[in-house]
Amino acid sequence: xxxxxxxxxxxxxxxxxxxxxxxxxxxxxxxxxxxxxxxxxxxxxxxxxxxxxxxxxxxxxxxxxxxxxxxxxxxxxxxxxxxxxxxxxxxxxxxxxxxxxxxxxxxxxxxxxxxxxxxxxxxxxxxxxxxxxxxxxxxxxxxxxxxxxxxxxxxxxxxxxxxxxxxxxxxxxxxxxxxxxxxxxxxxxxxxxxxxxxxxxxxxxxxxxxxxxxxxxxxxxxxxxxxxxxxxxxxxxxxxxxxxxxxxxxxxxxxxxxxxxxxxxxxxxxxxxxxxxxxxxxxxxxxxxxxxxxxxxxxxxxxxxxxxxxxxxxxxxxxxxxxxxxxxxxxxxxxxxxxxxxxxxxxxxxxxxxxxxxxxxxxxxxxxxxxxxxxxxxxxxxxxxxxxxxxxxxxxxxxxxxxxxxxxxxxxxxxxxxxxxxxxxxxxxxxxxxxxxxxxxxxxxxxxxxxxxxxxxxxxxxxxxxxxxxxxxxxxxxxxxxxxxxxxxxxxxxxxxxxxxxxxxxxxxxxxxxxxxxxxxxxxxxxxxxxxxxxxxxxxxxxxxxxxx
Amino acid sequence: xxxxxxxxxxxxxxxxxxxxxxxxxxxxxxxxxxxxxxxxxxxxxxxxxxxxxxxxxxxxxxxxxxxxxxxxxxxxxxxxxxxxxxxxxxxxxxxxxxxxxxxxxxxxxxxxxxxxxxxxxxxxxxxxxxxxxxxxxxxxxxxxxxxxxxxxxxxxxxxxxxxxxxxxxxxxx
Amino acid sequence: xxxxxxxxxxxxxxxxxxxxxxxxxxxxxxxxxxxxxxxxxxxxxxxxxxxxxxxxxxxxxxxxxxxxxxxxxxxxxxxxxxxxxxxxxxxxxxxxxxxxxxxxxxxxxxxxxxxxxxxxxxxxxxxxxxxxxxxxxxxxxxxxxxxxxxxxxxxxxxxxxxxxxxxxxxxxxxxxxxxxxxxxxxxxxxxxxxxxxxxxxxxxxxxxxxxxxxxxxxxxxxxxxxxxxxxxxxxxxxxxxxxxxxxxxxxxxxxxxxxxxxxxxxxxxxxx
Numbered sequence: 001x002x003x004x005x006x007x008x009x010x011x012x013x014x015x016x017x018x019x020x021x022x023x024x025x026x027x028x029x030x031x032x033x034x035x036x037x038x039x040x041x042x043x044x045x046x047x048x049x050x051x052x053x054x055x056x057x058x059x060x061x062x063x064x065x066x067x068x069x070x071x072x073x074x075x076x077x078x079x080x081x082x083x084x085x086x087x088x089x090x091x092x093x094x095x096x097x098x099x100x101x102x103x104x105x106x107x108x109x110x111x112x113x114x115x116x117x118x119x120x121x122x123x124x125x126x127x128x129x130x131x132x133x134x135x136x137x138x139x140x141x142x143x144x145x146x147x148x149x150x151x152x153x154x155x156x157x158x159x160x161x162x163x164x165x166x167x168x169x170x171x172x173x174x175x176x177x178x179x180x181x182x183x184x185x186x187x188x189x190x191x192x193x194x195x196x197x198x199x200x201x202x203x204x205x206x207x208x209x210x211x212x213x214x215x216x217x218x219x220x221x222x223x224x225x226x227x228x229x230x231x232x233x234x235x236x237x238x239x240x241x242x243x244x245x246x247x248x249x250x251x252x253x254x255x256x257x258x259x260x261x262x263x264x265x266x267x268x269x270x271x272x273x274x275x276x277x278x279x280x281x282x283x284x285x286x287x288x289x290x291x292x293x294x295x296x297x298x299x300x301x302x303x304x305x306x307x308x309x310x311x312x313x314x315x316x317x318x319x320x321x322x323x324x325x326x327x328x329x330x331x332x333x334x335x336x337x338x339x340x341x342x343x344x345x346x347x348x349x350x351x352x353x354x355x356x357x358x359x360x361x362x363x364x365x366x367x368x369x370x371x372x373x374x375x376x377x378x379x380x381x382x383x384x385x386x387x388x389x390x391x392x393x394x395x396x397x398x399x400x401x402x403x404x405x406x407x408x409x410x411x412x413x414x415x416x417x418x419x420x421x422x423x424x425x426x427x428x429x430x431x432x433x434x435x436x437x438x439x440x441x442x443x444x445x446x447x448x449x450x451x452x453x454x455x456x457x458x459x460x461x462x463x464x465x466x467x468x469x470x471x472x473x474x475x476x477x478x479x480x481x482x483x484x485x486x487x488x489x490x491x492x493x494x495x496x497x498x499x500x501x502x503x504x505x506x507x508x509x510x511x512x513x514x515x516x517x518x519x520x521x522x523x524x525x526x527x528x529x530x531x532x533x534x535x536x537x538x539x540x541x542x543x544x545x546x547x548x549x
Numbered sequence: 550x551x552x553x554x555x556x557x558x559x560x561x562x563x564x565x566x567x568x569x570x571x572x573x574x575x576x577x578x579x580x581x582x583x584x585x586x587x588x589x590x591x592x593x594x595x596x597x598x599x600x601x602x603x604x605x606x607x608x609x610x611x612x613x614x615x616x617x618x619x620x621x622x623x624x625x626x627x628x629x630x631x632x633x634x635x636x637x638x639x640x641x642x643x644x645x646x647x648x649x650x651x652x653x654x655x656x657x658x659x660x661x662x663x664x665x666x667x668x669x670x671x672x673x674x675x676x677x678x679x680x681x682x683x684x685x686x687x688x689x690x691x692x693x694x695x696x697x698x699x700x701x702x703x704x705x706x707x708x709x710x711x712x713x714x715x716x717x718x719x720x721x722x
Numbered sequence: 723x724x725x726x727x728x729x730x731x732x733x734x735x736x737x738x739x740x741x742x743x744x745x746x747x748x749x750x751x752x753x754x755x756x757x758x759x760x761x762x763x764x765x766x767x768x769x770x771x772x773x774x775x776x777x778x779x780x781x782x783x784x785x786x787x788x789x790x791x792x793x794x795x796x797x798x799x800x801x802x803x804x805x806x807x808x809x810x811x812x813x814x815x816x817x818x819x820x821x822x823x824x825x826x827x828x829x830x831x832x833x834x835x836x837x838x839x840x841x842x843x844x845x846x847x848x849x850x851x852x853x854x855x856x857x858x859x860x861x862x863x864x865x866x867x868x869x870x871x872x873x874x875x876x877x878x879x880x881x882x883x884x885x886x887x888x889x890x891x892x893x894x895x896x897x898x899x900x901x902x903x904x905x906x907x908x909x910x911x912x913x914x915x916x917x918x919x920x921x922x923x924x925x926x927x928x929x930x931x932x933x934x935x936x937x938x939x940x941x942x943x944x945x946x947x948x949x950x951x952x953x954x955x956x957x958x959x960x961x962x963x964x965x966x967x968x969x970x971x972x973x974x975x976x977x978x979x980x981x982x983x984x985x986x987x988x989x990x991x992x993x994x
Binding site (some may be wrong): 559561562565570571572 | 958
Binding site (some may be wrong): 279282283284285286287289290353354355356358359503504505506 | 732735736738829880881958959960961962963964967
């Protein structure tokens with residue numbers, strides 16, 4: 001079935017349910033359905049093989065007096081996004097699709113917290129994204145709340161409930177975690193039986209900030225780059241991709257190539273970083289040191305090409321800001337050749353260390369069915385047998401000009417995810433070499449562009465951790481709504497399945513194997529939250545457990 | 550195969566022997582920079598127009614312009630700068646250069662602020678200061694405008710235009 | 723001091739510099755201890771202070787008795803004294819960790835328990851036999867193997883540092899120690915490692931058959947740093963094991979070696 005026929009089928013189903021098709025672009029279909037029928041549509045899409053990407057709540061009262069929720073599905077084989085909109089007046093109940101599509105639970109809870117939407121089925125669940133002492137009735141993402149509103153904290157609101165088994169608190173302070181999050185592992189002896197997660201300690205209010213007067217289309221790529229310290233360029237690329245799709249801007253080929261090259265370099269550095277961390281977690285510090293030594297030339301290369309080791313700052317709407325001349329190309333190729341050789345030699349040593357092999361195999365298993373239900377992304381999905389890769393499924397930038405394999409392993413344990421990343425480094429090096437050879441001449445940015453307001457678009461980019469989704473509704477001079485769904489956000493619910501029955505010693509490797517980047521995950525709405533600076537370890541035993549699925 | 554499994558970890562020693570020690574001696578030696586590195590910026594006061602394009606484009610608002618009585622101050626606060634270099638890209642006078650300075654720690658916050666002070670020209674009609682003299686001078690270099698027109702503040706210019714417009718219709722002013 | 727040298731060697735293998743400079747290559751660990759002594763002490767219970775100090779005391783006595791024994795191996799009661807103090811001091815860190823309220827500490831304690839259980843019994847009995855008996859090479863070889871393996875395991879290095887596992891359980895048994903107490907506990911660990919390295923060196927001498935007393939101590943003192951460094955190099959190349967995997971493998975190996983010991987003893991008896 002070709003893409004055109006699929007679109008026709010979707011149109012037919014939507015009309016049958018009483019909805020309308022708003023617009024069709026070459027990458028996405030935007031539909032709106034009456035809210036009572038959304039669950040049927042979600043069910044039908046899910047059973048036809050779509051994955052849920054995310055959902056975004058939007059305060060559209062200034063446009064049509066309603067609140068809206070956009071559910072974004074993706075049909076991998078056709079490279080098509082399907083954006084389903086439902087809307088309701090303030091106070092009206094919106095149905096949840098979480099029982100048909102389990103992956104939707106988190107984003108619906110977030111929409112509930114941030115906008116005060118009444119979503120059926122989620123009323124009893126405690127606060128997901130906002131801290132417990134956030135004042136009632138104050139919804140950060142509503143347009144009538146100023147971006148620099150700061151509530152006063154109230155520590156008494158944190159309720160205490162005694163845990164039933166031995167709760168082992170991991171975080172927010174813990175030597176192995178790089179970012180603050182709170183896991184509570186319920187252990188029996190040395191076996192983990194359950195896990196409770198509470199994150200969002202590092203809310204920085206990026207989405208709301210982008211809507212405020214402080215930022216314009218021009219300056220948001222820099223804001224996006226700082227969502228994450230390791231995959232920042234992915235976020236800024238995804239943002240400009242979404243804006244360019246919304247405004248139908250034609251970006252010059254050379255810029256697309258440069259963006260792809262830098263993205264792959266970021267992937268290489270991120271995977272090398274992760275392999276070092278995985279070795280460190282397992283006690284093999286020599287692996288950590290050597291892997292980062294091998295990674296150092298990549299950081300230098302990034303600095304040579306873009307001007308900065310990490311926050312590259314070369315993306316702008318319509319192109320890139322820095323060019324690559326012949327000497328830089330040649331040096332890049334040399335560096336990559338050396339890195340490939342050293343990396344190959346070292347990976348042989350790393351994967352032969354007996355402790356690493358024994359501890360990573362068979363632990364943290366994520367069965368394929370759970371992976372599908374939770375719509376996990378990235379190496380987490382590819383380690384469990386799902387062949388999902390945005391670079392192949394929804395081609396963007398210059399990837400169609402290169403050929404590469406997507407490594408997939410089906411065991412679903414920590415070792416599989418490790419091997420996926422090991423293979424991906426080799427593939428990325430090869431992609432960069434191909435793209436450098438094929439770099440076309442031309443300008444690196446468009447001269448000028450117009451961004452008409454109230455256009456919607458979805459941008460998806462393959463971050464080192466998985467698929468990153470940005471949903472944009474354009475406004476005047478700055479986005480009307482910008483929703484970021486980082487890959488780790490999608491993968492954390494899978495941790496609950498993976499950590500069950502894992503030995504405690506390997507719980508950390510399991511948590512690390514989804515390559516968590518909590519800065520990415522927690523970026524949502526609340527502005528310069530007082531909470532994000534203070535990391536009080538208050539006993540957050542909420543007694544909330546994810547329902548066993 | 551078994552021998553392989555035991556000998557592979559030992560290869561670590563050969564790898565280590567070959568690579569030696571990679572730690573660099575910084576700060577007892579030179580820092581590790583490439584030629585593209587972007588550090589703090591430096592603004593050339595002689596070239597700066599005071600137009601404020603850099604202020605508009607600076608993502609973290611490290612560059613701010615404030616208007617005081619007789620002068621305008623363009624302040625660059627290194628504490629907020631993200632070293633993106635957008636200001637250098639946008640400056641019409643090429644007054645901003647990106648240096649390789651990154652060792653910027655200071656004990657006093659004020660030490661991190663640099664300002665470029667512009668004298669404001671006063672309006673020929675109402676006498677109020679309205680725009681940096683440098684901006685007027687450089688704009689006039691680019692586009693020949695009558696000096697008497699350029700030296701009037703926007704308020705008075707509006708009034709004059711409205712008056713001329715009305716007069717051409719025969720209004721009694 | 724040997725610890726600083728070990729760190730320098732390990733750093734080299736990891737392509738790093740490690741403790742910087744000539745002085746620090748030898749004295750870094752002392753600097754660290756001095757720094758710890760100047761930090762504040764947060765005491766959650768008086769018991770842990772008492773246990774920590776006692777541990778150091780017992781280990782000191784252990785070292786002394788070992789030196790005396792090497793000088794005068796005919797004094798068999800010194801050997802008994804030495805073995806007693808050695809076994810008691812290894813129980814101390816376990817005791818301290820178990821009586822704390824901290825879940826990480828309990829997990830660390832249990833891991834230490836498993837490891838020690840897998841090894842200690844065999845270690846002490848083999849050591850006793852080695853120190854006090856004279857036997858054929860066939861007997862001495864498996865005994866030496868048991869002693870060597872146990873020394874490595876008990877020295878708390880990767881792959882067997884699971885009681886302390888910093889990335890996993892936030893320093894397990896050491897989690898509640900701070901400031902001067904941590905300095906004392908760390909120093910105790912170093913002394914224990916020294917004792918174990920010395921035991922191994924002496925066992926090596928015994929294996930080869932040199933027992934003339936005047937040179938023995940000297941040779942042992944020279945061999946000890948070498949043994950220490952070898953342990954350090956081995957620890958760099960391996961990852962950390964897991965509590966359900968490591969001790970069981972160790973137990974299996976120990977049982978096999980003990981079997982060899984029994985067989986050799988039987989043969990010896992038959993010959994005699």
